[in-house]
Amino acid sequence: MLKAAAAALAAALALVVAGAAEAQEEAPPPPHQTWSFDGVFGTYNEATLQRGFAVYQQVCSACHPVTHLYFRDLEKIGYTEDEVKGIAAKYTVTAGPNKEGQMFKRPARPADHIPGPFPNDEAARAANNGGLPPDLSLITLARDGGPDYVYAIVGLGFTKPPPGFKPIPGTYYNQYFAGNHIKMPPPLHPGAVKFDGQPASVPQMAHDVAAFLNWAAEPNLDERHQTGAKVVLFLVVAVIVFYAAKRRIWSRIPH
Amino acid sequence: MxxxxxxxxxxxxxxxxxxxxxxxxxxxxxxxxxxxxxxxTDYPTPVNLNYWWNFGSLAGIILVIMIVTGVTLAMYYTPDASLAFDSVQRIMRDVNYGWLIRYIHMNGASAFFLIVYIHLFRGLYYGSYKYPRELLWILGVIILLLMIATAFMGYVLPWGQMSYWAATVITNLFSAIPVIGHPIVTLLWGGYVVGDPTLHRFFALHYLLPFIIVAVIGLHLIALHQHGSNNPLGIDKRGPQDTIPFHPYYTIKDMFGLMVFLLLFALVVFYIPNYLVEPDNYIPANSLQTPPHIVPEWYLLPFYAILRSITFTIFGIPAKLLGVCAALGAMLILFFVPWLDTSPVRSARFRPVYKWVYWLLPISLIALGWVGAHEPKGIVVIIGQIATAYFYFHFLILLPVLGKFERPRPLPISIAAAVLGPRAAVAGAAEGQ
Incomplete structure (x- = not known):
């Protein structure tokens, strides 16, 4: 029974995998990139994440919020407490009410959410030709392909449309976007952001911002991988110990 | 005094x-x-249980894991339509080890179903539902139905796009019932659309049902211990030579199996925690935007496929109602398996035909799972209909007819005789008396 069950299970898994891969629509699957956080021992690279944050701040944040991030979270990508205070202070948030019952504006503090570009979704739509720029703090979990998808959209997708492609006014052709009509104009241009004073290339910016957004979606990935290694190691030992104990106890009786 | x-x-x-x-x-x-x-401790257990018998205790342990992680999550989760999605993110980001607890709970649901499905198919292969264990089997089916309801409501709680639309699609199925359908849907929703009252009541029920499952598992165990475990030979134990005390033999075997399971489970939780998650569920629920494909979790895909396979009307009964009946029937038919299977022999080992045709059932269910994950067009619909037809054929025709015509192989005299050889068994019997 065991062999047959294993075969049935393998067939089931193959079907599930095939099903998962096929689930998305026409757009081709984003090509796989190499990420520092891939694999069992993968970790984030702080320099990459900080460059990616610069790209987000200088380019993406004009339209996209990172709803679930606080300024204090930036300490996890290598900024010091004072640096984070400085970054936050450049933003203004509405606070209050004060003792007179008035709301007031004040510089942001590390404990504040990073404010988005628009006060609400309606304002965002009004400013973006009817399109709603999605929150980016979960984008790599909310799209098949994760960081590969982000990289493909901003780094690879804005190519010349194929012959016969019917453009829709107010949209752009993007090879990796479902339906190919995207309302976002190509966001990255060579040199749009400077890394250490050097103008950055589009692939580098795309890579770094995708890595940053993956961190924004899963800030605990490093801890997860490291804890996982310990837990798995412990359980491997436990499996061996319990197997030996089981053999030994069962050797007392004929079976 | x-x-x-x-x-x-x-x-x-x-x-x-x-x-x-x-x-x-x-x-x-x-x-x-x-x-x-x-x-x-002393509970006399057949000496010959194989590793397929590990999955019962494993299911009990995973239920405890689900309740412990679930109660912990409930301390931080907010069942309010405007706050639920953000409260889950709060758990993932700011609660100490919140990410770990949620990933365990999320993947634990899949593990629980995988284990219970294996447990169920073990019962089907070795005839564990036959006299005198019919009620034991029926209690198991009740547990499965409660699990399905609990898991569905739990899936709604994160209030992502797939949560919201799964809730909409599944609850809408009740509207197919004539006359009382729409009042039932309104009751489930707590209003005229899926919304905040729906989320609140699903949370309350999602918290309640696991404890009812615990109670039914209590009855399941009482029924089990009345006549003891079945075994791979499917023959009754005849005396002490056929059994060993549960402890230490099966406690250590279950512990070993548990460690193997935990190892595999840890690999999923720590390295591919979102593998089974639809990305759409990381987008907050939006009643104005329907996701391109609405699919249930993998463990419900076969039933979903059966539902969608009924694309025709019979005697003027609409396809939707027929589909709902077919999907519901696929679950309820399990209640009648002890009487549908007419063979006097329990274990498939001694049933030369059933031993092979048995496998057509899991294969048809895997096919249905594949169908459920794909858009219902072209060949997908045909495969779904063939597999649905086979599913019902298997239970309603094959099991009753096969039992009458199949000639079973001779059964061993006793468990001990089969396991130890006839001479040892006789010696064991003498010792036992």
Whole structure:
């Protein structure tokens, strides 16, 4: 029974995998990139994440919020407490009410959410030709392909449309976007952001911002991988110990 | 004052010597230790159980894991339509080890179903539902139905796009029922659309149902211990030579199996925690935007496929109602398996035909799972219809007819005879008496 069950299970898994891969629509699957956080021992690279944050701040944040991030979270990508205070202070948030019952504006503090570009979704739509720029703090979990998808959209997708492609006014052709009509104009241009004073290339910016957004979606990935290694190691030992104990106890009786 | 209770009088129920006065005092009044000994230590278990028998205790352990992680999550989760999605992110980001607890709970649901499905198919292969274990089987089916309801409501709680639309699609199915359908849907929703009241009541029920599952598992265990476990040979135990005490033999075997399971489970939780998640569920629920494909979790895909396979009307009954009946029927038919299978022999080992045709059932269910994950067009619909037809054929025609015509192979005299050889069995029997 065991062999047959294993075969049935393998067939089931193959079907599930095939099903998962096929689930998305026409757009081709984003090509796989190499990420520092891939694999069992993968970790984030702080320099990459900080460059990616610069790209987000200088380019993406004009339209996209990172709803679930606080300024204090930036300490996890290598900024010091004072640096984070400085970054936050450049933003203004509405606070209050004060003792007179008035709301007031004040510089942001590390404990504040990073404010988005628009006060609400309606304002965002009004400013973006009817399109709603999605929150980016979960984008790599909310799209098949994760960081590969982000990289493909901003780094690879804005190519010349194929012959016969019917453009829709107010949209752009993007090879990796479902339906190919995207309302976002190509966001990255060579040199749009400077890394250490050097103008950055589009692939580098795309890579770094995708890595940053993956961190924004899963800030605990490093801890997860490291804890996982310990837990798995412990359980491997436990499996061996319990197997030996089981053999030994069962050797007392004929079976 | 009366003399101290004569503990010796309850010899049958009193723990063996070696317990202190306090234990004996308690046990005389509340036979907890004695019952534990009776049911978990001395409990005579067939000597020949294979590893497929590990999945029952494994299911119990994963339920405990689900309840512990679930109660913990409930301390931080907010069942309010405007706050639920953000409260889950709060758990993932700011609660200490919140990410770990949620990933365990999320993947634990899949693990629980995988284990229970294996447990169920083990029962089907070895005929564990046959006399005198029919009620044991029926209680198991009730547990499965409660699990499906619990898992569905739990899936709604994160209030992502797939949560919202799964809730909409599944609850809408009840509207197919004539006359009372729409009132039922309104009751489930707590209004005229899926919304905040729906989320609140699903949370309340998602918290309640697992404890009802625990109660039914209690009955499942009482029924199990009435006649004891079935075994791979499917023959009754005839004496002490056929059994061994549950502890230490099966406790250690279950512990070993548990460690193997935890290892595989840890690999999923720590390295591919979102593998089974639809990315759409990381987008907050939006009643104005329908996701391109609405799919249930993998463990419900076969039933979803059966539902969608009915694309035709019969005698003017609409396809939707027929589909709902077919999907519901696929679950309810399990209740009747003890009477649909007419073979007097339990284990498929001694049923030369059933041994092979048995596998057509899991294959048809895997096919249905594949169908459920794909858009219902072209060949997908046809495969779904063939597999649905086979599913019903298997239970309604194959099982009853096969039992009448199949000639089973001769059964061993006893478990001990089969396991140890006839001579050892005789010696064992003599020793036992």
């Amino acid at each position: 009366a003399a101290p209770p004569p503990e010796a009088h309850s010899a049958a129920r009193t723990p063996a010597t070696g317990y202190g006065r306090l234990t004996r005092w308690i046990d005389y009044r509340l036979p907890f230790i004695a019952s534990m000994e009776h049911h978990f």
